[in-house]
Amino acid sequence: MLEITLKFSTAQTQKMNQVMKKLLGLVAAQLVCCYVSGQKIHYDVSFPNIVHHEARIAVSVFDAPQKELFFRMSRSSPGRYATHEYGKNIYDVVAFDKSGKSMAVQRVDGDVYKIAGINGFVKVEYTLYANHADGTYAGIDASSVHLNMPAAFMWVKELEKAPITVAFKLPKPNSWTTATQLKTTGEANVFTAPDLQYFMDSPTKIGKLTVKEWSVPNADNKPSQFSLALEANGSDSLATAFAGKIKRITEEARMVFGEFPVFDNGSYTFLASINPYVKGDGMEHRNSTMIALPVAFDGSDNLLGVFSHEFFHTWNVERIRPKTLEPFNFEKSNMSFELWFAEGFTQYYGELLLERAGFHSLEEYCQTLTFLVNTKENTAGAKRISPVQASCQAVFVDAGVAVDKTNYPNTYTSYYPYGASVALALDLDLRAKGLNLDDFMKAVWQKHGKPEVPYQVADLQNVLADYSKDKSFAKLYFDKYIHGHESFNYTPLFAKAGLVLKKQSEGQAWIGDVRYNEGTGLTISSNTIIGSPLYGAGLDIDDEIIKIDGQAVGNTGGLNTILKAHKPGDHITVDYKHRGEVKSGMLELKENPRMVVVTYENDGRSVTPEMQTFRKAWLSSKVK
Numbered sequence: 090m091l092e093i094t095l096k097f098s099t100a101q102t103q104k105m106n107q108v109m110k111k112l113l114g115l116v117a118a119q120l121v122c123c124y125v126s127g128q129k130i131h132y133d134v135s136f137p138n139i140v141h142h143e144a145r146i147a148v149s150v151f152d153a154p155q156k157e158l159f160f161r162m163s164r165s166s167p168g169r170y171a172t173h174e175y176g177k178n179i180y181d182v183v184a185f186d187k188s189g190k191s192m193a194v195q196r197v198d199g200d201v202y203k204i205a206g207i208n209g210f211v212k213v214e215y216t217l218y219a220n221h222a223d224g225t226y227a228g229i230d231a232s233s234v235h236l237n238m239p240a241a242f243m244w245v246k247e248l249e250k251a252p253i254t255v256a257f258k259l260p261k262p263n264s265w266t267t268a269t270q271l272k273t274t275g276e277a278n279v280f281t282a283p284d285l286q287y288f289m290d291s292p293t294k295i296g297k298l299t300v301k302e303w304s305v306p307n308a309d310n311k312p313s314q315f316s317l318a319l320e321a322n323g324s325d326s327l328a329t330a331f332a333g334k335i336k337r338i339t340e341e342a343r344m345v346f347g348e349f350p351v352f353d354n355g356s357y358t359f360l361a362s363i364n365p366y367v368k369g370d371g372m373e374h375r376n377s378t379m380i381a382l383p384v385a386f387d388g389s390d391n392l393l394g395v396f397s398h399e400f401f402h403t404w405n406v407e408r409i410r411p412k413t414l415e416p417f418n419f420e421k422s423n424m425s426f427e428l429w430f431a432e433g434f435t436q437y438y439g440e441l442l443l444e445r446a447g448f449h450s451l452e453e454y455c456q457t458l459t460f461l462v463n464t465k466e467n468t469a470g471a472k473r474i475s476p477v478q479a480s481c482q483a484v485f486v487d488a489g490v491a492v493d494k495t496n497y498p499n500t501y502t503s504y505y506p507y508g509a510s511v512a513l514a515l516d517l518d519l520r521a522k523g524l525n526l527d528d529f530m531k532a533v534w535q536k537h538g539k540p541e542v543p544y545q546v547a548d549l550q551n552v553l554a555d556y557s558k559d560k561s562f563a564k565l566y567f568d569k570y571i572h573g574h575e576s577f578n579y580t581p582l583f584a585k586a587g588l589v590l591k592k593q594s595e596g597q598a599w600i601g602d603v604r605y606n607e608g609t610g611l612t613i614s615s616n617t618i619i620g621s622p623l624y625g626a627g628l629d630i631d632d633e634i635i636k637i638d639g640q641a642v643g644n645t646g647g648l649n650t651i652l653k654a655h656k657p658g659d660h661i662t663v664d665y666k667h668r669g670e671v672k673s674g675m676l677e678l679k680e681n682p683r684m685v686v687v688t689y690e691n692d693g694r695s696v697t698p699e700m701q702t703f704r705k706a707w708l709s710s711k712v713k
């Protein structure tokens with residue numbers, strides 16, 4: 090009953106090869122301009138210096154009609170929208186013709202190498218250094234090979250539609266397992282992809298993996314296959330129990346959309362490295378996810394959030410696909426107007442599914458709601474830019490690295506929680522009308538996901554208008570909260586669920602939320618925020634507060650003691666150092682605007698049967 094991509098029988102492999110050939114024939118027929126049938130790309134990956142994090146990779150091009158080709162490393166990766174210069178980690182680039190004779194390699198850009206004088210065949214070889222195992226980069230060492238393809242593989246733009254094979258020659262002896270969404274050829278550690286887009290979307294993990302497999306009947310009664318390929322220290326029974334929890338989440342996610350997608354190779358793989366030797370990250374792909382959690386594996390519910398989020402992406406972003414990301418451009422950052430939906434709505438559901446599946450208590454879910462409401466109502470970014478505008482910033486902030494300071498704390502709010510906060514608002518609003526966000530997501534799936542018709546922001550508004558049968562409601566919601574950044578009144582809607590939204594620190598004096606380095610004084614180590622007393626008094630990042638209200642302060646405890654003696658509206662002096670010069674200013678104290686969501690029960694109020702019904706419809710399991 091159980092089968093996964095890694096272990097097909099010979100008969101199945103032959104059948105797949107036939108299907109593959111048919112598909113490739115179709116692709117070839119459509120692409121006469123840039124891909125000639127018979128052309129193919131083959132990668133050989135070996136590990137002659139694995140203890141020093143190196144792989145030697147050879148890329149061979151067969152039947153190339155071109156006399157010159159450009160081999161390049163990517164500058165972005167599926168699911169990552171900022172630029173990442175993968176070209177920095179390759180060296181010793183050489184090229185050969187069919188007879189093994191050296192060919193000249195001309196570096197024409199940091200990450201682009203030109204080979205001229207090609208006569209049908211060329212092989213380019215290079216060394217890859219990889220020591221950052223996460224969802225974006227690559228990590229190679231004597232215990233594990235962890236490859237995100239754009240971080241590892243050179244490619245040829247002129248041949249991006251050509252089919253690809255990749256062969257991993259592993260150090261011997263080993264007892265390693267290979268896990269990937271690539272198709273196996275039947276030969277050990279040799280895989281295929283129909284084209285560059287699929288290949289680049291197919292991370293590969295090789296190491297001591299514990300593989301757990303299961304199958305669930307889909308809506309059409311055909312089984313959907315799943316596997317968990319886990320790199321972790323832990324007993325087999327702990328891994329089995331953990332796989333059971335993931336299964337629970339996948340079933341809860343399916344109920345939102347009504348069905349699992351049809352996975353391209355028949356199965357979906359969770360590539361999960363849960364050990365202290367990886368960097369924290371999770372990355373979605375069409376038929377797999379690369380999850381890296383740098384903690385000891387204990388099988389606990391605390392590890393599940395990233396699984397829930399990434400699996401929701403198999404619908405939302407992988408198949409319900411923004412037009413701006415299709416096809417993905419590996420040469421530059423990929424700007425999208427839709428990440429508030431693709432990532433933000435996924436964040437909302439990632440948390441909601443844990444609540445529905447019983448992994449979070451209602452009190453824990455209230456902490457999530459508190460975070461979302463404060464994101465929407467109390468961040469400077471959400472007060473000045475829309476979710477669409479926040480999405481456009483991904484080209485800079487999505488794990489992008491900069492050495493100079495930015496003013497993001499005053500100009501930007503992450504499209505993850507910002508998008509989740511508008512998803513929450515929409516869900517509550519729809520539920521108050523007798524509708525719900527699950528059915529809206531189903532409608533988006535039917536219109537854009539299942540048929541794989543990429544969408545734009547206006548398409549989502551149209552689906553909302555159709556689903557709610559209320560064009561003006563959809564227009565108003567998008568105008569105010571998606572293209573605009575209006576405040577949302579959560580209070581009456583939370584009340585329907587027996588939840589109360591209130592000030593967390595009512596009546597308490599506040600000077601603004603910043604980070605401090607403690608010492609003789611308090612040095613401000615993050616941007617002061619527009620609208621806060623600190624900002625209004627002229628204090629900024631790197632300024633050192635010496636005295637407040639005439640009293641010396643060197644730590645936040647001392648600061649809080651001084652503030653407790655005052656009320657919002659009071660004016661108190663602040664003495665501070667700016668570039669070594671002592672200055673003074675006036676702080677006009679405000680009330681801390683932070684809000685908190687609590688249950689009626691915890692607020693001493695009684696919950697009505699109507700509230701219980703609302704809660705159940707929203708937060709309880711949908712799995713029958």
Ligand SMILES: [Zn+2]
Binds near residue numbers: 399402432435
């Ligand atoms: Zn995501």
